[in-house]
Amino acid sequence: MTLSFPDGFLWGSATAAYQVEGAVGEGGRGRSIWDTFSHTPGKTVHGDTGDIACDQFHRLDEDLDLMSELRLKAYRFSVAWPRIQPDGRGRANREGIDYYRRLVAGLHRRSIIPCLTLYHWDLPQALQDEGGWTSRDVVPRFADYAALLYEALGDQVPLWITLNEPWVSAWQGYGSGAHAPGIEDDAAALAATHHLLLAHAAAVEAFRGVEMGNGRIGITLNLTPALPADNNSSDSAAARIVDGNQNRLFLDPLFHARYPEDMLEVYASVSDFAFVKDGDLGRISADLDFLGINYYQRHHVTAGTEIAGRARVVPPEGITTAMGWRIDPEGLTALLKRVDDEHTKIPLYVTENGAAFDDYVDPGGRVDDRERVEFLDAHFRAAHSAIAQGVNLNGYFVWSLLDNFEWALGYSKRFGIVYVDYPTQKRIPKQSARWYSEVIAVNALPDG
Numbered sequence: 513m514t515l516s517f518p519d520g521f522l523w524g525s526a527t528a529a530y531q532v533e534g535a536v537g538e539g540g541r542g543r544s545i546w547d548t549f550s551h552t553p554g555k556t557v558h559g560d561t562g563d564i565a566c567d568q569f570h571r572l573d574e575d576l577d578l579m580s581e582l583r584l585k586a587y588r589f590s591v592a593w594p595r596i597q598p599d600g601r602g603r604a605n606r607e608g609i610d611y612y613r614r615l616v617a618g619l620h621r622r623s624i625i626p627c628l629t630l631y632h633w634d635l636p637q638a639l640q641d642e643g644g645w646t647s648r649d650v651v652p653r654f655a656d657y658a659a660l661l662y663e664a665l666g667d668q669v670p671l672w673i674t675l676n677e678p679w680v681s682a683w684q685g686y687g688s689g690a691h692a693p694g695i696e697d698d699a700a701a702l703a704a705t706h707h708l709l710l711a712h713a714a715a716v717e718a719f720r721g722v723e724m725g726n727g728r729i730g731i732t733l734n735l736t737p738a739l740p741a742d743n744n745s746s747d748s749a750a751a752r753i754v755d756g757n758q759n760r761l762f763l764d765p766l767f768h769a770r771y772p773e774d775m776l777e778v779y780a781s782v783s784d785f786a787f788v789k790d791g792d793l794g795r796i797s798a799d800l801d802f803l804g805i806n807y808y809q810r811h812h813v814t815a816g817t818e819i820a821g822r823a824r825v826v827p828p829e830g831i832t833t834a835m836g837w838r839i840d841p842e843g844l845t846a847l848l849k850r851v852d853d854e855h856t857k858i859p860l861y862v863t864e865n866g867a868a869f870d871d872y873v874d875p876g877g878r879v880d881d882r883e884r885v886e887f888l889d890a891h892f893r894a895a896h897s898a899i900a901q902g903v904n905l906n907g908y909f910v911w912s913l914l915d916n917f918e919w920a921l922g923y924s925k926r927f928g929i930v931y932v933d934y935p936t937q938k939r940i941p942k943q944s945a946r947w948y949s950e951v952i953a954v955n956a957l958p959d960g
């Protein structure tokens with residue numbers, strides 16, 4: 513049966529500044545925590561850095577043409593904060609603004625809708641030196657930075673996302689230390705969680721205070737549902753902890769103006785949550801225009817000590833992606849339903865979904881990534897099923913347009929629908945890009 517999507521469904525693809533731009537020392541850009549982290553020995557696979565990445569900074573027109581060729585309806589990109597404010601404060605760096613103006617104008621020229629993420633993890637190093645997200649002082653800094661972009665691009669960008677995946681910023685950046693700035697301290701991760709949410713709120717307040725044309729603003733959360741590994745009460749309790757940390761720690765303050773009771777209790781020995789001041793939760797729960805959801809997998813959880821001293825994620829068995837992630841399209845339907853049932857009725861977007869596989873260019877010059885086609889097909893069907901059940905899903909952004917710098921895993925993992933041969937920077941659309949382009953053209957999935 514052919515599955516049609518609603519008229520105007522926004523099919524897009526996503527990237528992030530540090531993962532694709534390169535040109536880190538150009539255009540007046542300052543240093544970010546990812547420059548520092550990736551240049552610290554031992555932090556990334558093979559010591560890979562984003563210095564060159566996909567060189568999109570120099571290959572903008574080529575990449576825009578590629579998007580157009582693939583018939584993308586929308587492109588989700590992020591602005592590098594240190595291109596706009598090299599030291600995280602003060603007036604805008606003209607060259608930085610110009611670069612994103614060129615990007616946005618180039619999208620409009622090709623009838624592609626720009627979706628701009630203000631923060632996809634590249635905090636100016638100067639602000640990290642003052643405590644980064646553990647310090648409440650970062651909140652007005654972020655609002656100022658956002659205001660510079662509203663001023664420069666307010667009437668040009670219809671979709672604004674304040675933060676990408678604050679869970680990752682807080683818990684990988686300050687909790688496990690796997691990401692920049694590489695701090696390992698749950699108390700710091702909790703403070704960072706709150707200050708990220710408050711910075712989001714301050715950026716939304718600034719947005720509401722200016723004339724933004726038809727612009728709408730939201731936030732992107734990575735929601736990772738947690739299932740008990742076995743049907744017993746200790747696994748259920750452990751899954752509830754992981755769900756609390758990954759999902760409710762963000763959904764509850766944003767949509768219900770509270771932190772989850774069980775999380776206050778679980779982290780009581782680590783933090784008294786004194787960083788939450790009167791009025792904060794009212795600000796954090798102010799109305800949004802949409803919610804972005806990044807979905808990759810569900811966790812299966814058992815009792816253990818790895819997470820909050822009480823839970824452990826059980827590694828998947830069977831076929832996984834090259835990240836070792838479980839392939840679980842039904843999880844997407846369930847997640848979208850849950851958000852709609854329990855948290856909010858505002859429009860939803862899948863702002864990231866995709867997979868890494870061991871792609872290669874064959875002797876004919878093709879990249880036959882049939883695993884990714886299968887993966888996307890199954891997840892699009894899962895999204896369709898949620899829509900059929902009444903979920904207000906408005907669009908879907910495949911991660912990623914290009915193979916790129918996959919954070920601590922460097923260039924070892926390929927998520928693109930377009931293959932990047934890094935030494936030559938040649939772009940080779942994979943089979944999945946051709947397939948996706950057909951889906952977009954008919955706004956439907958073929959028989960299957």
Ligand code: FCB
Pocket residue numbers: 528531676677680734806864911918919927
């Ligand atoms: C998400 C990130 C994105 C990319 C994908 C694979 O957590 O937002 O930048 O790394 O995972």
